[in-house]
Amino acid sequence: FRALRWASRLTLLTGVGLTGWLAYSIYTLGHPVEQVEPDPDKKTLVILVPLPGTGWGAISLLKKLDTENYNVVVISPRNFFLFTPLLPSCTTGLIEHRSVMEPIRNIIRQKKGVVKYYEAEATKVDFENRLVHISDDSEIKGEVSNTVVPFDMLVVGVGAENATFGIPGVKEHSCFLKEVGDAQQIRKRIMDCVETALFKDQTEDEVKRLLHMVVVGGGPTGVEFAGELQDFFEEDLKKWIPEIKDNFHVTLVEALPNVLPMFSKQLIDYTESTFKEEKITVRTKTMVKKVTDNSIEAEVTKPDGSKEIETIPYGLLVWATGNAVRSVVRDLMNQIPAQKSSRRGLAVNEYLVVNGTENIWAVGDCAITNYAPTAQVANQEGAFLARLFNTMAKTDDIERELKKLSAAQAVAKNEEERNKVFDEIKERQKQLRRTKQIGPFQYSHQGSLAYIGKERAVADISWVSGNFASGGTMTYLFWRSAYLSMCFSTRNRCLVAFDWIKTKIFGRDVSRE
Ligand code: FAD
Numbered sequence: 001f002r003a004l005r006w007a008s009r010l011t012l013l014t015g016v017g018l019t020g021w022l023a024y025s026i027y028t029l030g031h032p033v034e035q036v037e038p039d040p041d042k043k044t045l046v047i048l049v050p051l052p053g054t055g056w057g058a059i060s061l062l063k064k065l066d067t068e069n070y071n072v073v074v075i076s077p078r079n080f081f082l083f084t085p086l087l088p089s090c091t092t093g094l095i096e097h098r099s100v101m102e103p104i105r106n107i108i109r110q111k112k113g114v115v116k117y118y119e120a121e122a123t124k125v126d127f128e129n130r131l132v133h134i135s136d137d138s139e140i141k142g143e144v145s146n147t148v149v150p151f152d153m154l155v156v157g158v159g160a161e162n163a164t165f166g167i168p169g170v171k172e173h174s175c176f177l178k179e180v181g182d183a184q185q186i187r188k189r190i191m192d193c194v195e196t197a198l199f200k201d202q203t204e205d206e207v208k209r210l211l212h213m214v215v216v217g218g219g220p221t222g223v224e225f226a227g228e229l230q231d232f233f234e235e236d237l238k239k240w241i242p243e244i245k246d247n248f249h250v251t252l253v254e255a256l257p258n259v260l261p262m263f264s265k266q267l268i269d270y271t272e273s274t275f276k277e278e279k280i281t282v283r284t285k286t287m288v289k290k291v292t293d294n295s296i297e298a299e300v301t302k303p304d305g306s307k308e309i310e311t312i313p314y315g316l317l318v319w320a321t322g323n324a325v326r327s328v329v330r331d332l333m334n335q336i337p338a339q340k341s342s343r344r345g346l347a348v349n350e351y352l353v354v355n356g357t358e359n360i361w362a363v364g365d366c367a368i369t370n371y372a373p374t375a376q377v378a379n380q381e382g383a384f385l386a387r388l389f390n391t392m393a394k395t396d397d398i399e400r401e402l403k404k405l406s407a408a409q410a411v412a413k414n415e416e417e418r419n420k421v422f423d424e425i426k427e428r429q430k431q432l433r434r435t436k437q438i439g440p441f442q443y444s445h446q447g448s449l450a451y452i453g454k455e456r457a458v459a460d461i462s463w464v465s466g467n468f469a470s471g472g473t474m475t476y477l478f479w480r481s482a483y484l485s486m487c488f489s490t491r492n493r494c495l496v497a498f499d500w501i502k503t504k505i506f507g508r509d510v511s512r513e
């Protein structure tokens, strides 16, 4: 009974604690703090965040930066942060896209020091003159839609664009999966293909083509999308539109011998066998060479090593073959001689300083480090830069104080006063040494996770004693709780959880908006 009493007390306390925390989080979201105006004497830090809203690297930096120490200007054509790991779920309506978006205005209003935001694309970084050229590319334009922003320090966190490798027809005919708009377009096209296939007098071949959903790229983006799409078909489309059940088909095309190359062999095999069970066709050793408006042409490597060109008709084509360098980054690289040999992005040193510069840093997918271009890396890089900049600001303050103390020591009236100032100088110098002891960036890999459909996920988790690989339904529950806890805000967490519950009860919406 005593144990029971303690257990009930503990449950009650946890409940009260959680409710209090939730209430506080919701209160702070709706009640932004009083902000400190920027000090004209402070340095101007420009955070270049090109992407729908603001990306992983830049937002992580902004979140932890003491903004009262710098005049921070955020520039991005996207006025929200996007939680990309749940983007594949938005393509089928499992999660509504607004649930994984956090407005940049909410983020900057929670900062202590005022942060400026311009909804614009950075078109050019003038390295020599320390200027960023910006352009308003939105539908509504004012009298001024092109201007420059000067900077003392610059952080480039513009991410990457979709790699197409110059393959003809990809840009014109494919859907990509990087932005919210991409997910919306895919959702619309899936339903358009389904309804068009059911148009009166449609031929059998055309029905088959329209209901063939082809995903190119067997990396995590392609795999997660294929899994989500097959779930949509099994759980909702088949129920509401049974006429399509014999012809709806998902194919994943990959140039390498297997999908998910960054995962362990055991998980690759598990993913491929789960896809087989789900009836998703995996075409490995199949490299797409050309895309037309209704088919792809691919070079298939046969088991005997011979190659043959195959034409695969499709209704929906989703292209997920990784990252390419954005033009603004390429232009900046061309201005810096030390970047000549870099191909995949801005080469940086261990403090994320762009090689060949002193006042430009790069984070996330546009920076070339020893790590994969993931949200996990970008997030840690952003947090590292915040720590670095906070330390630099503190160092500046201490150095200013030291100068004042030295002047005071020189004009001290007597020995006692001089000794007092001397002690203070010693204390500040100690503080300065401690502050300056910030080490280089070190990435701590927490593991890789991917959803593979049918309420299963795969995980390669870094453990104290090495790597731990797991796949299945328990991993899926872990995947869900991990991503729910990683959502940007309490608001996002609640919206995503509601969406999951809503879909479980009512199913996904099969209308085409
Ligand atoms: P991004 O997050 O891409 O942000 C770039 C920002 O720059 C955007 O705000 C953009 O609007 C802005 N921008 C672009 N051009 C300009 C310009 N010219 N001027 C100004 N601003 C500009 N990683 C994981 O670790 N785990 C996952 O589960 C995972 N899932 C993913 C799922 C999908 C569908 C995708 C596409 C990616 C996923 N990733 C995942 C990878 C992860 O999203 C990226 O590595 C991460 O977003 C990189 O962060 P970033 O800050 O460099 O760039």
Ligand code: NAI
Residues within 6 Å of the ligand: 085, 167, 216, 217, 218, 219, 220, 221, 222, 224, 253, 254, 255, 256, 260, 261, 262, 286, 287, 288, 289, 320, 321, 322, 323, 372, 373, 374, 375, 448, 449, 450, 451
């Ligand atoms: P990716 O680079 O990981 O994979 C792209 C795949 O496309 C490669 O396997 C490549 O062989 C294949 N490919 C390239 N050209 C091809 C062609 N012409 N024909 C057929 N196949 C072709 O790209 P992805 O999945 O877009 O991921 C980008 C980054 O984002 C990666 O670093 C990834 O780790 C990260 N990410 C992580 C996720 C997770 O951890 N769950 C989810 C999504 C992305």
